[in-house]
Amino acid sequence: MTDSADFGAQFAALRGQYTERLANTLDELVRRVSGQGTDIAPAILAELHASLHKLAGSGGTFGFPELSRQARVLEVTAKNWLDGGAPELVAWEAWKTDLSALQQTISMNDASGAAVAEIKLPASSLSGQREFVRIILIEGDQLVADELSKGLSQFGYEVTHCKDFAAAELLIRADPPNVLIADIMLSGQIPADSTEALSSLFERLGYRLPTVFLTKRMDFSVRLAAAQAGGGAFLAKPVDISILAGRIEMLLREREHAPFRVLIVDDDEVLAEHYRLTLEAAGMLVEKVCRPQETLAAMQSLNPDLLIIDLYMPDCKGSDLALAIRYEDMWMGLPIVYLSAEDDLNEQIKALNNGGDDFLTKPISDARLVATVRARAARARKVGDLMSQDSLTGLLKHSSIKDRLAHELERAHRQGTVMAMAMVDMDHFKRVNDTWGHPMGDQVIKTLAHLLRQRLRRQDSIGRYGGEEFAIVLPECTAEDAIHLLNDIRQRFSEIRFIHQGQSFSITLSAGVATSDQCADAQSLLAAADAALYVAKDGGRNQVRQFADDVDLSPQ
Amino acid sequence: MSLKRILYVEDEPDIQAVAKLALEMVGGYQVMICSGGQEALDKVGGFAPDLILLDVMMPGMDGLTTLQNLRTDPATATIPVIFLTAKVQPSEVAQYQALGALNVIAKPFDPMTLAAQVAACWDSKA
The missing domain is CATH 3.40.50.2300 (Response regulator)
Structure with a gap:
């Protein structure tokens, strides 16, 4: 009944026609809105709505799931306007921009012609705009x-x-x-x-x-x-x-976790290389060390999620190496897995007592190796996250964000790039607590935390610095970009309506920005961002200010 | 009764073509396409389908009106209808059910499994 090759060929032909027409359809849409303002005629808006509805309903079928997704967002907005009067200027301009960006969704799909059966989970959108959950x-x-x-x-x-x-x-x-x-x-x-x-x-x-x-x-x-x-x-x-x-x-x-980083310590170079390749094939970042004395240096540069140690090496025992590593506070929580031909239970117990977490007996299957490493590393990362995160917001704690800042600043200086640091503080936050109660205050804080996470890039770090104060580390970011970004966040946050027992209120924020080319060390960069924040507060709040080098940083 | 003949009402040519291809080649059904509600009402008697697949948003007569018209004619009142639509908010689906639709299949559909989804709806009828 079904000739699948024939079906495939015919479907590919249909997809080709669809794709060809698609470019014209999208051009036509963009042409129709160009020059149009918020007073766009309802009839034209209705036509646009109908076209977007068609794209939303057909894109996925022809292998463009992202097109369907983005078109649907635009369709829903257009419908709201059709039902409820003219759009506001900001929303209208954003809508037009997103409409022109539909073209980009076409190139986001693979060329295999696979259709919805291979729909990818909606992970992230093209421009970072509209990235709601x-x-x-x-x-x-x-x-x-x-x-x-x-x-x-x-x-x-x-x-x-x-x-x-x-x-x-x-x-x-x-x-x-x-x-x-x-x-x-x-x-x-x-x-x-x-x-x-x-x-x-x-x-x-x-x-x-x-x-x-x-x-x-x-x-x-x-x-x-x-x-x-x-x-x-x-x-x-x-x-x-x-x-x-x-x-x-x-x-x-x-x-969306980053790949696990694994360090292998084994004197048998061939075997270590085999493990390395196996784990890399499973999507991890792996380095190997064949001389135990190089272990700590390698750990410093890799910052591994997990360590694999061969139990018997000529220069030292793996269990001694584990103990030596545990002398360092920062490696106390690192999972260590021993690899060995050892099948003496007493020796294994002794090795585990010396600070190891697990034991894999050689020969070990590739699948077992990958599964053990992945499970151990994932768990360690989760625990590590919980320890370094603020319990209310899930953001980094005060000390962790400072560590991150120091790390990124050092990297920026080394690589000759510019990074930005921002301090964000809510305006008159105390009034929220006083008027609406602390649970509501907590919710406001969590909402800002959530908004920050949604608007910032993955490589950015956000920490809860004080009660209602947030610190943001933006690697490879100029002052201009940082100000633009924070102004966008400021605007969005001020538009959020908080509702409490039928009454609603909103709250604004102020921010100060400083960059790595203005400061030599983390402490002064923090102080500079803080000084800029103070200028923003002093200037009437609800604004973003940049640190000017002539501001006096000495403590008052 | 086994499912053999399907009438598909859909205004968009690209979707018409891929659905026809999928239902015929993958599902082995006989498919007739109509581009709008009125055309469907005109042709349904001659084709005598076992099942009607109906788009909702179409120019001219929309899918909901088409279904209402099918239901008022005794000759077509009992033909099972499945909506094939991107409008699948819970309130919209409730509306289709209230009108007596057998089921709903969401757009965008997967051409490889469209026939199987239709067959599953058909089987659930029994």
């Missing part, structure tokens, strides 16, 4: 759903509520979200029916989505079912919104 909430109770949707939207998440998995599947197929949240017992009883529904959904889709399970019952069997279905988090109802938001952040971060 979409959530589908599967919840039987309308009141609970309303409350969760409202709470999560305060954190900048866009939530769509579905009553069951069938409705959710349609939405996912049309436009995959970043995260799923599902009540684990839609039927209200054990067994937890959602776990099975979720597993079969992922099977049909051909990919998985990070999932948070919500539960009324904390029975062990329910907890286990959640784990078996691959749930990334499991939270009791009634749900604390800030905890839920934190878990969502964590799940999203897990998706």
Whole structure:
């Protein structure tokens, strides 16, 4: 019945025609909006809306899922304008810019002609604009759903509520979200029916989505079912919104982690090289050292997530090397895995007592090696993150952001590049606490943390410096770019409406920026950014100021 | 009754072509394409489909009106209808169900699995 090669060829031909026409369609769209202002005729807007709707519905079928996704965002905005009057100038200009950027989505797809079956998860968008997190909430109770949707939207998440998995599947197929949240017992009883529904959904889709399970019952069997279905988090109802938001952040971060860095210490060069290649093939960054005395130096430059040590080497025992490494505070938490032909249980126990975490007996299969390293490194990173992060915001703690600043400043000076440092402080934050209470104050802080994370690049570091003060390290960033970026954040933050018991309020922020070419060391760079922040506050708040070299930095 | 003949109502030529290809070559169905609601109402009697696939947003008569018209004619009132649409917000889907649609398939669809999705909807009917 099916001649798959023939189908493939015919589909490829159709795709070719579609792609050819697409360029014209997109040009035509851009031509139609050029020169148009916010007073655009509703009839033209309606035509644009119809064209975008078509693109959203067809792009993915022909192998352009990103086109579908971006077109849908534009379509929804256009619909809102059609329903609710003329757009505002800023929104209209942004919309036009995004419309012209649709062209770029075409080149974002591979040339294989693969269609939606290979849809990629929506990880990041092209320009960094419109990078909001979409959530589908599967919840039987309308009141609970309303409350969760409202709470999560305060954190900048866009939530769509579905009553069951069938409705959710349609939405996912049309436009995959970043995260799923599902009540684990839609039927209200054990067994937890959602776990099975979720597993079969992922099977049909051909990919998985990070999932948070919500539960009324904390029975062990329910907890286990959640784990078996691959749930990334499991939270009791009634749900604390800030905890839920934190878990969502964590799940999203897990998706985009940097490759694990692994150092191998083994005197057998051939074997070490084999391990190195195996782990690199699994996507890790690996270095090898064949002389134990070079270990610490290699660790300094690589900053590994995990260390693999051969237990028997001519110059020293692996377990002694482990102990020597543990003398350094900074390597206390580093996972160490021994490799050895040793099968004497007593020797193994002794080696583990000396500061090792695991033991792999040679010969070891490649799969086992990769699995062990990955599991150990992932866990260590998670624990490390928790230790260096501020518990309220998930941002770096005071001491960690200072470490990061010192590191980046040193790198900038070494490489001759410029980096920027910004201090951000909310205006009249105390009034929020006084008027709306501390829980609301916490929510405002978390919202700014979330906004910062969403707007900044992956290589940037953000720390909670004080109560309502944030420090931002921006590698390879000029003062101009930093000011532009912070002004954008300032603008967006001031537009967020916080809602408390039916009343709403907003809050502004001030920021100070300084760059590495103005300061020799981390301490003075911090002081410079702080001085600029002071100038911004003094100048009336709700503004971003740059450090001017003539400002007196001496303590007052 | 097994599924053999499908009437697909869709205004966009690219989507018409790829859906026809997928349903015929992958699913082995007989497919007739109509470019709008009125054309579908005109041709449905002659083709006598087992199933109708219906786009929602079309110029002229939209999918919802087309379904309402199909339901008021006794000759076509019982033909199962599946919406094939990008409009799949929960409130929209509830509307399709209220009108008596058998099911909904989301756009953009995957040409490789479209036939299987249609077959699954058809089987769930029994």
